[in-house]
Amino acid sequence: MDAIMTPNPVSLVDLATYLPEKIVPAAYYAQYAEDDTLADNVMFRAPAFRHHAAEGETSADMMISATRELFERHGDDFLDDVDVVLTHSQLPEVPVRGCGGELAHRLGIRPSTVLDVHNGGCAAFIFMIQIAGALLRAGGGHKALLGLARNSAGQVFTQEQVRGKAQAAIPGDGAAVAVLTVDDVAASPILGLRCHSFGQYSGDMTGVSDPPRKYWEAGSGQMHIGFTDSKIAKVLARGNRMVPEVAIEVADEIGISPADLDWFVTNQPSRIFLRNWREALELPDSHHPDTFDECGNLFAVAIPVTLDAAISDGRIGEGDVVMMAAFAHAGDFSGAAAMRWAGRP
Structure with missing residues (x-):
């Protein structure tokens, strides 16, 4: 699959992010470190810190936390005219669905399109910009909300059998939201x-x-x-x-x-x-x-x-x-x- 943006480009209006309060130092993982054959691999040289989502904190919770900054900057009605909602969660809470519908409901908006984007991985933000642009240019509306959550660091990589592995100290948790449009000349194309x-x-x-x-x-x-x-x-x-x-x-x-x-x-x-x-x-x-x-x-x-x-x-x-x-x-x-x-x- 190859894709290229067409005329009438999509533009970024604004974005906001959220990092959980819990900050975990590298020492947390060092105390559990096992004799892992991959420990010296350059891929697993641990960062000094990472954030972990709180127990019970869901993908939608984290995306909602990120949107608060948008409301503070633009007002409570900033997302009222969103037509498209796309979400990507690293670890969906329910295997058969994402959190797009829940996010839209909790924000009190009624988009015409809700899509949970499960692939794209680390490049999902770019992939979602591509999808949102195609939907908006095809007549799906003029404003899209993207929500992304990374929520498996504190859930998967702190498990008793996993936290001692070299890979465990690398991931962190966080969330981001972005608003895109196709008809705002003041936005970032x-x-x-x-x-x-x-x-x-x-x-x-x-x-x-x-x-x-x-x-x-x-x-x-x-x-x-x-x-x-x-x-x-x-x-x-x-x-x-x-x-x-x-x-x-x-x-x-x-x-x-x-x-x-x-x-x-x-x-x-x-x-x-x-x-x-x-x-x-x-x-x-x-x-x-x-x-x-x-x-x-x-x-x-x-x-x-x-x-x-x-x-x-x-x-x-x-x-x-x-x-x-x-x-x-x-x-x-x-x-x-x-x-x-x-x-x-």
Whole structure:
């Protein structure tokens, strides 16, 4: 699947994020560390901190928390005219549905389209921009709300059988919401967007337990990601290649040299990826905002959280071109989108 934005681009009106109050230092995982053969792998060099969702805090709860900032900035009626609601949860509370309908109901809005986007992984924010733009341009309305939640760090990776593994210290929890439109000239336009699907790699990301079981079966083994040295080598090779490739593709499309981009905002899986990606685009550290040590790997939430942080502290200014790029899972999906930031309304 290849996709490119068409004329009458979708634009970002604003975004807001939420990080749970509970901050967990790396020492929490260090006390449980096992003799894991993957402990020294560059993929698993732990961030200093990460946030964990509170017990019982759901994906919808976290998205609602993120929207409070939007209401504070724009008023209580800011979302009343939303026509499309898209949500992505890393760990849906109910396997057969997402939380889009619940989110819309709790916000008191009546969108014409509600869609739970279960794939896209770490690139889901870009994928959701693509979907929202297509729906809005096709006559589905003029305003879309995107909601994303990363909620498995405190639920999956603190389990007794999982917290001692090298992989456990990397993820963090958080949420983000964004509002898009197709008819607001004051909003921040998406200048170009590309998404690519690589189905041949889909089977390389697996959930495992000891003793083995399917994720929906009862059993004593606690589920975690089935990493091996071989799989990690494949993920590193694919991720190192895919993110720069799709970012350069969009940069070429919009006529900007990658080295001339004002900002490069990516997913945040590990320090080694962050370094390799900015070196591939010949960008200095100062143009590649990084929230890894404060938040860990936020998966799909990483791009909006990092983008929001750089906007809020004044690094990203009006007129700046921001390239957002990510890859997902073991390399089965990649996406990039370039935006010209127009400032907050």
